[in-house]
Amino acid sequence: MSVGAPEVPVRSSRVAVTAAYAAQGLGYAVVVTSLPLLKQRYGIDDTAVALLVLLVCVTAACGSVLADVLAKWRGSRVALAVGLVIEVTGLVLVAADSPFPLFVAGFGIYGVGLGAVDASGAMQGVLIQRRYGRDIMGGYFAAATGAGIVGALAVAGGSALGLPSGTVLLFAAVVAGSVALLGVGRFDRSRAATPVGSHTKAPLPRTGMWLFGFVILAAFTLDSGVSTWSTVYLNDDLLAAAAIAPLGYAAYQAAVLVTRLAADRATRRWGRQRVVVTATCVSILGCIVVAFLPFVGAAIAGFALAGVAVGALVPLAFTSAGALEPARGDEVIARVNLFNYAGAVLGAVLIGLLADGPGLAIAFLLPAVALVGVLFAARRFRAPVPVGADSDVEAAVPR
Numbered sequence: 001m002s003v004g005a006p007e008v009p010v011r012s013s014r015v016a017v018t019a020a021y022a023a024q025g026l027g028y029a030v031v032v033t034s035l036p037l038l039k040q041r042y043g044i045d046d047t048a049v050a051l052l053v054l055l056v057c058v059t060a061a062c063g064s065v066l067a068d069v070l071a072k073w074r075g076s077r078v079a080l081a082v083g084l085v086i087e088v089t090g091l092v093l094v095a096a097d098s099p100f101p102l103f104v105a106g107f108g109i110y111g112v113g114l115g116a117v118d119a120s121g122a123m124q125g126v127l128i129q130r131r132y133g134r135d136i137m138g139g140y141f142a143a144a145t146g147a148g149i150v151g152a153l154a155v156a157g158g159s160a161l162g163l164p165s166g167t168v169l170l171f172a173a174v175v176a177g178s179v180a181l182l183g184v185g186r187f188d189r190s191r192a193a194t195p196v197g198s199h200t201k202a203p204l205p206r207t208g209m210w211l212f213g214f215v216i217l218a219a220f221t222l223d224s225g226v227s228t229w230s231t232v233y234l235n236d237d238l239l240a241a242a243a244i245a246p247l248g249y250a251a252y253q254a255a256v257l258v259t260r261l262a263a264d265r266a267t268r269r270w271g272r273q274r275v276v277v278t279a280t281c282v283s284i285l286g287c288i289v290v291a292f293l294p295f296v297g298a299a300i301a302g303f304a305l306a307g308v309a310v311g312a313l314v315p316l317a318f319t320s321a322g323a324l325e326p327a328r329g330d331e332v333i334a335r336v337n338l339f340n341y342a343g344a345v346l347g348a349v350l351i352g353l354l355a356d357g358p359g360l361a362i363a364f365l366l367p368a369v370a371l372v373g374v375l376f377a378a379r380r381f382r383a384p385v386p387v388g389a390d391s392d393v394e395a396a397v398p399r
Contacts, residue, residue, distance in 0.1 A: 063115025083116030224347025259311025
């Protein structure tokens with residue numbers, strides 16, 4: 001079991017993993033923004049769409065477990081490449097005008113790939129970050145967010161041009177397949193997992209895994225809630241025009257992207273703990289603004305503030321989780337990643353259920369309550385041990 005002696009130049013690995021994150025963000029955005037078109041193609045209702053999304057969440061958890069198994073067997077490099085190939089298979093089945101059972105199977109297969117890439121991408125990111133000796137995870141997630149915006153625009157553009165509903169999905173499949181093919185030789189070859197057949201019985205750091213898992217859950221509860229319900233709230237409750245209602249989600253995504261672009265530099269300057277506390281407090285304030293100021297402009301601003309925590313907490317939580325037990329970081333990350341999908345379900349489902357009671361505005365306090373818990377975990381976010389500066393990082397890495 002080893003985390004050392006990588007053969008691929010560190011910058012080459014970083015570019016390849018960044019491309020994998022971008023392919024992941026592009027594919028997911030294309031899938032979720034294509035749902036209305038796919039709904040029309042098969043004549044299904046909103047309940048069926050919700051069940052498809054739930055299927056993706058459930059199978060994604062299975063994909064995270066698969067990444068754990070592959071990381072132990074062949075390393076996270078192989079797990080990431082396999083995950084991308086599985087995504088390609090799912091995307092092709094969803095894009096094709098195939099019988100409905102195959103269409104549903106495509107969503108399930110895509111979910112497995114999604115979870116495998118989520119987990120193995122984070123494993124790879126932490127390994128490369130360790131070689132740099134400074135925080136760089138924010139850049140990976142920024143690539144995913146930026147590519148997601150491109151994916152949404154591509155679906156909108158395809159619809160405006162009258163292209164078949166599967167065209168952009170196939171484009172996302174080609175991108176993911178290309179990254180898998182080119183990246184498998186460039187992803188980091190380090191291993192940070194107990195090899196298959198090992199008799200090591202040392203337990204994993206469960207307390208830390210649950211703690212950072214909760215941070216991931218809180219972040220994705222907020223992310224799923226805003227993604228699913230922000231436009232509905234602005235349109236149905238605040239009576240915003242159809243052209244205005246999506247701006248809440250757009251402002252949220254913009255804040256996530258800006259935060260992720262700034263996160264690495266911010267943690268180097270002020271430390272992880274201060275960034276976590278500041279970002280969390282800003283997002284709690286954003287949720288409160290949405291809940292208690294029933295005006296379109298205030299709600300849009302509130303959703304933008306809410307995005308700050310998601311932009312910062314997710315990369316920092318994976319970074320800190322991987323440092324709990326560096327020699328088994330891949331295994332730790334695979335387990336912490338499972339909280340991602342629990343949060344996605346909680347945000348989409350519980351906020352929807354609360355909408356029928358106290359209303360959607362008050363329902364947005366649910367992620368705020370979860371974020372309060374993050375403040376108590378902030379002291380566990382520790383700074384990395386420096387290895388080298390940008391200019392000499394490759395020289396510091398053994399070959």
